[in-house]
Amino acid sequence: MSEYKVNLKINDIPVTVDAGTTVLEAAKKLDFKVPTLCYHTDLCIAGNCRVCVVEQVGAKTLIASCATPVSEGMEIRTNSKLVRQARKHIIELLLSEHNADCTKCYKNGKCELQDLASEYRIGDHAFLDLVGGRLGMVDELSPSIIKDDSKCIRCQRCVKTCAEIQGVSALTVAYKGDRQKISTFLDHPLVEVICTNCGQCVNRCPVGALVEKNYVDEVWDAINDPQKFVVVQTAPAVRVAIGEELGYEPGTRLTGNLVTALKRLGFSSVLDTDFTADLTIIEEGTELLTRLKKVLVEKDDSVKLPMTTSCSPGWIKFIEHFYPDFISHVSSCKSPQQMFGALAKTYYAQKKGIKPESMVVVSIMPCTAKKYEADRPEMRSSGFKDVDYVLTTRELGMMIKQAGVNFQNLDESPYDSIMGESTGAGVIFGVTGGVMEAALRTVYEIVTGREVPFNNLNVVPVRGMEGVREATLKIEGCQPEWDFLEGVELRTVVAHGLANARKVMQAVKEGKSEYHFIEIMACPGGCLGGGGQPIPTNPEIREKRAKAIYCEDENLPIRKSHENPEVQLVYEDFLGSPNSHLAHQLLHTHYTERERF
Amino acid sequence: MMECNKLKRVDIIFCRKGFDLFEVVEKALSRDPDDLISDMIDSGLKGRGGAGFPTGLKWKLARNEEQDEKYVVCNADEGEPGTFKDREILDQVPEKVFGGMAICAYTIGAKKGYIYLRGEYNFLIPKLTEKLEIFNRSLKQIGLDFTIRLRSGSGAYICGEESALFESMEGKRGEPRNKPPYPTVQGYLGKPTVINNVETLVYAFMISRIGPEAFKEMGTKDSRGSKVFSISGDTPRPGIYELELGMTVEDFVNEFGDGDTKAVQVGGASGGCIPRKDFPNTIIGYEGIPTGGSMMLFNSSRSMYNVLHNYLEFFTEESCGQCTPCRVGCQQLLKGIESVKKGDRPPSYLRELVKLAKTMKIAAKCGLGQSVANPFVSIIKNYKEEIIH
Known part of the structure; x- marks a missing residue:
């Protein structure tokens, strides 16, 4: 002020x-x-x-x-x-250089230029049509994002988003005058350049020049196919944002209604990504403790610290492009979406007696990068494509409307079982700092046998919307097997938005910061501010969604991942122990060094 | 009663006789910066690049900024079609440009200066570099902590716009910034910067030699002093001339025309087109038609459609493309006159285009987009038949 x-x-x-x-x-x-x-x-x-x-x-x-x-x-x-x-x-x-095929456009009814044209009653197009040469200049090769230059109005929101928020600059302004356009390196398709598929540009494009690749029809086809058993999983951040697509205020919690709606759409089973979020904490927490032991006790040079999280596919692609020397620092855990897919077509299929080849796994994600992630060749550890289709929160909103489901009048339902049970720790994966908080709740308790020393399990120091947040937790009173950690100050840092991720990685690269554990989310605010979330997303709306997520956490009876009974069951019945051979086969992955252009 | 002068040649800019460059600089450096600024304000010198901002005031604004780091930038990105005076000035009397920069630096408290040289003028680099080395060394000897460096542009017209020029110097895409803040507050690297045209700096230098009175005596109330003109087109005497400001176009045409002058484009492609009927009552100066120095004469063999088409093609290509009125507006004006010429649109469509040009004048982000209306409206108004038929 x-x-x-x-x-x-x-x-x-x-x-x-x-x-x-x-x-x-x-x-x-x-x-x-x-x-x-x-x-x-x-x-x-x-x-x-x-x-x-x-x-x-x-x-x-x-x-x-x-x-x-x-x-x-x-x-x-x-x-x-x-x-x-x-x-x-x-x-x-603007209209004269814009391919105004409004009724055919994916953004029809959700286009800021269309709204203005309507408000100002631009009926007869006074000026000459300049779209001509740009018609058909559509890049559809990315599994996440479609870029249509004929609709671009050169506002440069996308360019600023990619540069300022993400520090990636996959999109830039090229040429000048009448040839000026938003382009990539040498105008290569998005899938071939440093684009992380985060979709923040999609979330900010006022028109239909940048949109997610949509798989709604494919999902309907699967649902309508009697031979298919279609399983759907919902990411934590979807439940606090789907309402915005359906006329609710931002930050409205609609988990139970969401489950009912998905059932009404015809999914065979409605399950929760939060379940595999909890599982991630067990796998990743175990990996962190193993790394700590190897580095601190066994002095094993081949094991790297700090360890970073791996849930955010935008972040993964970022580090593969920009910091390939550091990919051994990234947790080998798959993201919860991919853990879910791998378990659905193995564990779930076995338990339910369904042939995995007849299963279709659909995810509802706040994210466009998840579409790319599901397409990665390494994400087939079940022997099939682990996750078949990824829909954004926006696409789900579209499906609900298409199906004529009157969301506002729905009763709440619980998720199906198995793989539907979750804890508060799983839910907070949707907000920046949430993975860190969930991990600390579990790791601290494994090591000391006591709950994290914070009021009501709320690890406040890792919360907030500050771009980079450091927090230190002193470990005291260890159980005998973890006594090497006695008195160790666990140094953590949380960053969201890739421009902030770069700051953290730069500090690590220059040896300026000796962190143990780093949480990075590609999108501002974490998944709740994801590229697949309702438009608009802005600071005020992110705050409201975050509040809703923490509220969801506080209202769940179980708030620690290791206490999730279905997670305990999956180890007992199927995986054996955390980081077991089978767990590695299904729940862990590896990363690829990528070119930097 | 219109105040105007007779056409009179002047010899200030290129004059090298009767003084020692460093004596002028040293003398200026011995004076109080505020006195130098009042001289500059008193002289009535306005920016010679075309926009005509009072030079003394610009220096004063930069001086008043309390910042350790300030810059002096010489805008030598002479890109306006029909202008070639700065090239000649830098070729003939570069030391006087440097001198003007040094005096400005002393006045505002800058330690670094840059000459942003048009990409097409790279042939001047060896000569300028050599002379700059000597000049910088001499400055050190007389105790002024100021160094001038050379920066080369890459050929974009828009980089002559001061804030786009800073962006370009900073290694970014040359796009104009939002104003305010103005360069004297946040210029190069966000620091207070005086950016002056090549010619302005020479006049500033010469004013500190001859004094504000001698400068002020020339020209009219609103257009003090003299100006270097780049004269081209249908003239038997093309070239560079330094003339007192305030003459009428009529006088000018009588001197430089070929006897059949139908129009004079004053101020380059972004200036206005003066038709024959307006020659007697149009003053060349800020009260009449301001100019960065370009004077293009057209005789009756020229098609004004072609002239306008050529300018619009230029702007369509050279717009940075950032703002809507300029990027799309230029294309619409160009395609618009083409469609009227072809008969695809009725002559009345020109009225719509003039309205559009007027919107561009008030809604575009920078001087480029705003000035496209100057040639467009003046040519359409005076040569409508040539555009339509």
Whole structure:
């Protein structure tokens, strides 16, 4: 908050705001909506699209309200004749270079340009059609993201997202003038470049130029095929966000309704990724303790610390491209989605007496990178493709609407069994810091025999929305077999958003930080801010979803992964012990060094 | 009553006689920076790159910024079609440009200066580098902590726009920034920066030699001093001329025309087109038609459709593409006049295009997009028949 106040008038109404406030924010304070396109609260101001121009009395030109700070005595008109004419022209210009095949477009009804065209009643296209040469310039090769240049309006939200939030810059601006376009390295397809498939660009694209590759029809076909047994798993972050697709306020918890809806869609069995999140904690926690022992006691140089988490497929692809020398630091655990797929077509199939070849595993994920992950050649340890189709939260919203399921009136149902039981520790995988918190709840208790020393199991130091958060936990009172950890200060760090991941990795690379355990999530806020989540996603909405996740955790009867009875059962009946041979075969993986372009 | 001058040649910019370069610099350095700034303000010197911002005020704003790190940048990205004066200045009297930069640096408190040289002028690099070495060394000897370096552009017109130029210098894509903040507050590397055109810096240097009064005596109330013109097109005397500001286009055409001048494009592709009927009552200066120095003369053999088409092609290609009004607007204007010419759209469509150009003038992000309306509106208004038929 600034100590300086500025007085101005907007449409003749006086308003006082802090110095540094933009004209757009000041107008919003007076409940004057100024339309925007390139503006996004997650990103630095671009001022490119010019849709938000307003008139400043006495100025020679209009000003971009998003990019102009208020000044004393300013008089602003947000809806003058000059402004309306300019705004209409700008929308018409955007439409003239935009492939406006609205009724066929994936974003039909969810397009910011379409909304503006409708608000300003751009009926007859005044200007010449400039789309021509760009028609058909569609990159559909990625399993996660479709990029259609004929729809791009060059607002550069995607470019800023990729650079500022993710520090990846797979998308950049190329050429100038009429040839200017959003491109990749030498215009290679997304699947061939450093794109991590995180989908943050998809989440911010105002039009249909960047969308997820959708598999809704394939999933319907599977559901409608009587020969198929279609299992669905739902990621933790979906349950606190699906409501936004269906008219609820952000942060509404709808787990039970979600399960009922999935049953109504016709899935044979509705199960929970949270179950394999708990399983991940057992496998990854065991791996961490093994690594600690090998490094601290056996002085084994071949084992690397710090160990990083491996749940986020965007992060995995990032490290494979940018820090290939450090892939031995990444936990070998598959992500919960892939652990689920591998177990579904082995353990679950055996238990239920279903032929794995007749099974179809569908995941509902807050994520577009999960689509790529499911397609990785190493993700076939069941002998089949472990996860067949990955749908985003948005795609599920679409299916629910298509099926005519009246979500608001549904009763709540529990997940099916087996592989449907979960704990609070599994749920918090959906928020940044959650994997760390869940791991600490379990690891600390294994080592000391006591619960983590935090009120109500809430490991507050690893929570929050700060981009990089360090926390240290002193281990005291160890059980005899873990006495080598007595007095050890377990140094952890949590980062979300790949630009923050880069900061942590850079510190590790330069030897500046001696962490033991690193949690990294590719997306801001963790999975709840994933690229597959409802649009818009912004800081305010991420906070609400995070609150809902922690609430979900507190309301579950069991809140520690190792106490999940179905997790205990899978070891007893099938896997043997954590990190056993079979566990390694099904639940662990390896990584690939990748080119950096 | 219109205040105007007769056409008069001047010899300030290229003049090398009667003074020692370093004596001028040393003398300026012995004075109080505030006095130098008041001289500059008093002289009425305005930026010679085209936009015409008062130079003294620009220096003052930068001086007032309390920052340790400040920069002086010489904008030598002379990209405006029809302008070639800066090339000649840098070729003939580079030391005077350096001198202007040094005086500016002393005034505002900058330790580093850069000359951003147009990519097409790379042939000047060896000569400039050699002279800069000597100059930098001499500066050290007289005790001014200021070093000038050379930076080469890569041929994008937009990088002559000051904030795009900084982006380019910083190794980024040359795209104009949002303003405010202006360069005197946040310029190169986000630090207070004075960015002046090559010619402006020479005038600044010469004002500290001849004094503000001598400069002020020339020109008119709103357009003090003289200016270097790049004269091209249908003229028997193309070339570079330094003239007092404030003459009418009529006077100018009488001197430089071929007897059949139908139009003069003042200020390059982004300037306005003056038709014959307006020659007597148009003053070349800030009160009339301002110019960065480009004067293109067209005689009756020229098709103004082709002239406008050529400019629009240029802008369509050279727009950075960042903002909607400029990126799409330029294409619409170009394709628009083509479609009217072909008869695909009625002549009345030109009215829509003029409206669009006017939107571009007030809604585009930078000077490039804003100035496309200048040639467009003036040519459409005065030569409609040539566009349609």
